[in-house]
Amino acid sequence: MRSEEVYEKLKQWVEDNRSHTMLGEPAQYIPALANQDRDQLGICIMDIDGETYKAGESDVKFTLQSISKIISFVALCHFKGLDFVLDKVDVEPTGESFNSIIPFEIHRPGKPFNPLINAGAITVASMLPGDTVSEKYERFILFVEGMIGHSLELDQEVYESEWKTAHRNRALAYYLKESNLLDLDVEEALDIYIRLCAICISLEDLAKIGLVIAHDGYDPIEERQIFSHDVARIAKVLMVTCGMYNSSGKFAAHVGIPAKSGVSGGILASVPPKWHSPEKAFRKGCGIAVFSPAIDVNGNSAAGTMLLRQISEEWDFSIF
Amino acid sequence: MRSEEVYEKLKQWVEDNRSHTMLGEPAQYIPALANQDRDQLGICIMDIDGETYKAGESDVKFTLQSISKIISFVALCHFKGLDFVLDKVDVEPTGESFNSIIPFEIHRPGKPFNPLINAGAITVASMLPGDTVSEKYERFILFVEGMIGHSLELDQEVYESEWKTAHRNRALAYYLKESNLLDLDVEEALDIYIRLCAICISLEDLAKIGLVIAHDGYDPIEERQIFSHDVARIAKVLMVTCGMYNSSGKFAAHVGIPAKSGVSGGILASVPPKWHSPEKAFRKGCGIAVFSPAIDVNGNSAAGTMLLRQISEEWDFSIF
Amino acid sequence: MRSEEVYEKLKQWVEDNRSHTMLGEPAQYIPALANQDRDQLGICIMDIDGETYKAGESDVKFTLQSISKIISFVALCHFKGLDFVLDKVDVEPTGESFNSIIPFEIHRPGKPFNPLINAGAITVASMLPGDTVSEKYERFILFVEGMIGHSLELDQEVYESEWKTAHRNRALAYYLKESNLLDLDVEEALDIYIRLCAICISLEDLAKIGLVIAHDGYDPIEERQIFSHDVARIAKVLMVTCGMYNSSGKFAAHVGIPAKSGVSGGILASVPPKWHSPEKAFRKGCGIAVFSPAIDVNGNSAAGTMLLRQISEEWDFSIF
Amino acid sequence: MRSEEVYEKLKQWVEDNRSHTMLGEPAQYIPALANQDRDQLGICIMDIDGETYKAGESDVKFTLQSISKIISFVALCHFKGLDFVLDKVDVEPTGESFNSIIPFEIHRPGKPFNPLINAGAITVASMLPGDTVSEKYERFILFVEGMIGHSLELDQEVYESEWKTAHRNRALAYYLKESNLLDLDVEEALDIYIRLCAICISLEDLAKIGLVIAHDGYDPIEERQIFSHDVARIAKVLMVTCGMYNSSGKFAAHVGIPAKSGVSGGILASVPPKWHSPEKAFRKGCGIAVFSPAIDVNGNSAAGTMLLRQISEEWDFSIF
Known part of the structure; x- marks a missing residue:
């Protein structure tokens, strides 16, 4: 054509x-x-x-x-290997809402159903390489910039807006923490997750x-x-x-x-x-x-x- | 006898x-x-x-x-009136666990089932009179001290221990916040709730x-x-x-x-x-x-x- | 007065x-x-x-x-003893609807939460003394008639109407059967349960x-x-x-x-x-x-x- | 090769x-x-x-x-058209068990999540063309025999065995009936569903x-x-x-x-x-x-x- x-x-x-x-x-x-x-x-x-x-x-x-969820999954697998990631997050679809706690509480102490629901994506973001949120963000953004050939910006207004209203995601993240499914500090995990969303x-x-x-x-x-x-x-x-x-x-x-x-x-x-x-x-x-x-x-x-x-x-x- | x-x-x-x-x-x-x-x-x-x-x-x-839950319910009703309290928290039993999010997510945007499950007790504690966590705590403790005739102490070790591991309660509280059922800042609501538990x-x-x-x-x-x-x-x-x-x-x-x-x-x-x-x-x-x-x-x-x-x-x- | x-x-x-x-x-x-x-x-x-x-x-x-539920509970306890009944049905309230299958599936293979939800009431009715539905009904009605001093009638129209539309109760009863919580044949259990409702x-x-x-x-x-x-x-x-x-x-x-x-x-x-x-x-x-x-x-x-x-x-x- | x-x-x-x-x-x-x-x-x-x-x-x-589920879906779509079928059954995955009632009760009065869970498969089987269970079975078996070029048998022992112990499926089917998602008589719907499973x-x-x-x-x-x-x-x-x-x-x-x-x-x-x-x-x-x-x-x-x-x-x- x-x-x-x-x-x-x-x-x-x-x-x-x-x-x-x-x-x-x-x-x-x-x-x-x-x-x-x-x-x-x-x-x-x-x-x-x-x-x-x-x-x-x-x-x-x-x-x-949420498009960041698939990219962060790819990045984390690239950095740490598939086995590492699949050990922490499952790859099964769920009929519940993307931010539901139900399947989680019913099936606990299971890992998140998949990396594209919020619980899974927060877990994935939290495991990106780097000792600090800034380092994790840096490693991720370099990975993406390497793919597209130029630099990317964070939308500061959206980032701040989401940070302030992330109650449901905080609930999910603390639930993950309580279930020993989140190694990183909750606020740090949310910070890196929300940054990725605001790129x-x-x-x-x-x-x-x-x-x-x-x-x-x-x-x-x-x-x-x-x-x-x-x-x-x-x-x-x-x-x-x-x-x-x-x-x-x-x-x-x-x-x-x-x-x-x-x-x-x-x-x-x-x-x-x-x-x-x-x-x-x-x-x-x-x-x-x-x-x-x-x-x-x-x-x-x-x-x-x-x-x-x-x-x-x-x-x-x-x-x- | x-x-x-x-x-x-x-x-x-x-x-x-x-x-x-x-x-x-x-x-x-x-x-x-x-x-x-x-x-x-x-x-x-x-x-x-x-x-x-x-x-x-x-x-x-x-x-x-959790014994504090019934006392804070009584104190809040005393300070603000029954109608005020029952408008915010229901008085129905639930078959789910005291810290479950399930009934809540299924029946949302309902108010907490009752003041004796964690979701209800956090809501109740958050509404105690006072502009700050310290004031709220002060008003509560004075109410209880008035009943028993002498002063009470907080167990600082238990308070700090619970504060650090309150992941599930944080999850609940952020869930409440997201559902517009919590007016107070989440961390403050948890703080007053956990203080009452540690008396x-x-x-x-x-x-x-x-x-x-x-x-x-x-x-x-x-x-x-x-x-x-x-x-x-x-x-x-x-x-x-x-x-x-x-x-x-x-x-x-x-x-x-x-x-x-x-x-x-x-x-x-x-x-x-x-x-x-x-x-x-x-x-x-x-x-x-x-x-x-x-x-x-x-x-x-x-x-x-x-x-x-x-x-x-x-x-x-x-x-x- | x-x-x-x-x-x-x-x-x-x-x-x-x-x-x-x-x-x-x-x-x-x-x-x-x-x-x-x-x-x-x-x-x-x-x-x-x-x-x-x-x-x-x-x-x-x-x-x-549903008023029959408390009377059949009393009758069964009277005939077979409290221990027998409490071994089959719990006495805990549930926040779910009276005909819900959710609490049941989540907590399985638990017994019904209490005798006043449909699952519990069907179980209770099924255990009434008697080898047939007619005998069970007879024993129950005699118990109630003994209390009130004269005979009672079944409302045949209501009975038939409920029998035909009892889909949700059939679902519950078959669920009970599958969980080994119902000894009687399901259709018989429903029959006795619905008869009691239609008195x-x-x-x-x-x-x-x-x-x-x-x-x-x-x-x-x-x-x-x-x-x-x-x-x-x-x-x-x-x-x-x-x-x-x-x-x-x-x-x-x-x-x-x-x-x-x-x-x-x-x-x-x-x-x-x-x-x-x-x-x-x-x-x-x-x-x-x-x-x-x-x-x-x-x-x-x-x-x-x-x-x-x-x-x-x-x-x-x-x-x- | x-x-x-x-x-x-x-x-x-x-x-x-x-x-x-x-x-x-x-x-x-x-x-x-x-x-x-x-x-x-x-x-x-x-x-x-x-x-x-x-x-x-x-x-x-x-x-x-359960392999019959995908074949009956294909057959029904072939006989009645995709639009007809997709109007009755969704095509979304669910994280719950294949025979769960939970997603169903939570999301009611929704149609079954997909034709490969039992609720969906019973619905699909019930809609196969034919006025009786035998006719429906006949039409299905002819469809499959047409694909493989020779006749197929029902395993009578398995069929009878499943018929007798189909409590959970009966529960699901009556639940469907109560939700107006099943036009056929429940026992007939189960009969055709179980026959397909026993081929x-x-x-x-x-x-x-x-x-x-x-x-x-x-x-x-x-x-x-x-x-x-x-x-x-x-x-x-x-x-x-x-x-x-x-x-x-x-x-x-x-x-x-x-x-x-x-x-x-x-x-x-x-x-x-x-x-x-x-x-x-x-x-x-x-x-x-x-x-x-x-x-x-x-x-x-x-x-x-x-x-x-x-x-x-x-x-x-x-x-x-």
């Missing part, structure tokens, strides 16, 4: 799906998120040559929020991360292995089984692309190569980043989800 | 029940509690003339722990408090109303329905005395008058305090519970 | 509380219940001489529904039962012990801690009379003697039956509850 | 993994299952030419048990079914589309997210093949084509059936799971 055709279609589909922003609302608990223009919808796709295909409001920056990112950068995950940890542009195939494989499993909050199953059924969403309205998606479909676009795989701040009841970008569904159907991106 | 006979029987029953300390263990999570002599069993009964009847290790002092008390003082509750808030010795009949009535309801953790129902069935236990091994009990049983001991009601540090799986003093059961059966103390 | 005064006050209070029928709705799941005149409110009090005091619609008959009773008969429970199993009119003091005591404990569904705690706090309600709108209440209040009405105790078919969200008669609250306040009936 | 090499390796791996039967026990609740030789381990792989590769005890027959199958037949699912509903041997690509896609999503009970996430992470297990010890697996790995075995996809009756704590064949893990690692079968 020619590039112009790809651009044209993307542009068309963004406009087709823009009305779905009506099906959601920007997250209300942080002023910086609540006050965004709710009609925005932007996308960036990066192919294995580093070519980017953008449409809609594609120059936005937004905070990672500011562009669609292009996010698409690059999606591309590397899609290519099993290999950066096809810089031609180097950033993290292992095994880590990337399990990251994709988690994205498919637990990446889209409590509609992960429906997203897998109808879209079928490994993806992780955040309440800021961003979605990170990794489309693996499909060698047998040479006529289709992006048959060598790609990374996709979508942004639209109006999120649905499950916490996923409403229009972003629908846009990905249309793209997946049209270009046969489902891994199933 | 003559005084000597009462003394004699009490002494006998203490020895009869001492072996039941084998059915429990001192609470392990605080060194100061864990290291106690596990074979102790002491009792003090105070009648309406202020006469005390003691047997066993009756000169011990111990921290209130050191003697059996005689505790028996006096039990006597006042038994007499509907009236101090028959000093001849003055300390808190209202209504507050005392609801305190007794709570002691019967929720006072002995998850064996409150069995305690009501087999003992039938309004009571509140703590993990330090103390039990506060209030025996209302039984005017129609003139031949029985303490027919004008009494306060009872028991101490035996080995607690059973539900958190109640093992030998203390059995001693109260025998006394209740022998002297017909059940309100049912 | 003179009889005329009692009548006059009762009549007044019934009219005072009739408007509270607005706060509820007749139970909808059975046509026979749903179609009742929702404004009815009737009461009957029986004193120890067998004198009855009636006001409002006091000649109604209605089905026992038709008058206010006067119900007041008589309340009187016997209030007097510790002793019938002061016929002057004979019908069941043991111990059984009556535990029945009263259960009525106080679990008798009014999920507002048992509030009923104990504000009314304070051992009572059991049913979704048909009836309430059975047992007022123990209060020897020290000679000026008050019914100081030697009484049985009370109330009927008003509009039930509140918890399943209790709305106006009936309020009427009992007023009576208890005015005549100081609370046991607390 | 040459056929001999495939055979040789399979034989080797079966022997390598046979000792893992020690990590499980045959299901105990049905005599016919409990009495099996626990050391058996057999496998059959079918490629797109209909060639079968067998090793170990490969001539066994066993009952489908007897060989490894070769099961491998054929796996092959058709792997090839998107297309039978590459008979060269005809049996059910739609969409139905096959969602079947694979369910197998990945919920196919292996509460270790579905770990199976996806470490094996990565869409699969469904049953407590009889069988596993159905569908390996989609991997066109870009021409040097690997079965690059055009295959169906796999494994049998080893000793099941682990999660209900999955212990040795069967380990054998699939080794095969997937060696031949790169993971879809991730």
